[in-house]
Amino acid sequence: MRKSLLEILACPIDKHSPLELFEINVHSTNKSSIDKQDENGITQDELTYNHTSYENVIIKDGVLFCSRCSRFFPIIDEIPIMLPDELREREKDLQFLLEWETKLPSKILDHGVPWHIDRK
Numbered sequence: 711m712r713k714s715l716l717e718i719l720a721c722p723i724d725k726h727s728p729l730e731l732f733e734i735n736v737h738s739t740n741k742s743s744i745d746k747q748d749e750n751g752i753t754q755d756e757l758t759y760n761h762t763s764y765e766n767v768i769i770k771d772g773v774l775f776c777s778r779c780s781r782f783f784p785i786i787d788e789i790p791i792m793l794p795d796e797l798r799e800r801e802k803d804l805q806f807l808l809e810w811e812t813k814l815p816s817k818i819l820d821h822g823v824p825w826h827i828d829r830k
């Protein structure tokens with residue numbers, strides 16, 4: 711998703727806005743190296759995105775977080791997945807959290823809603 715979309719997104723449960731964004735992989739649309747990935751699917755231009763304008767920043771992987779209800783919403787392959795609890799899949803969500811465990815804060819990993827990782 712385009713980073714500027716953040717300004718109009720709200721939590722589907724309580725309508726809280728703005729949501730907090732945690733970026734995992736980003737790229738920008740004004741460079742020739744768009745979507746250049748290595749064989750592991752990791753974006754190569756992550757380090758240079760700070761030099762590009764906000765409008766052109768695309769979030770490839772990340773998390774949207776609602777500070778009111780503590781719900782997190784994954785962004786996967788540029789798509790923010792903002793589903794009500796009953797349509798979410800626990801196993802998929804937990805797999806996603808584990809995949810990016812080192813890049814996400816404890817308030818999502820350990821205290822996120824509707825579920826979180828049970829690390830003891």
Ligand SMILES: [Zn+2]
Pocket residue numbers: 721722723724725726776777778779780781
């Ligand atoms: Zn919320």
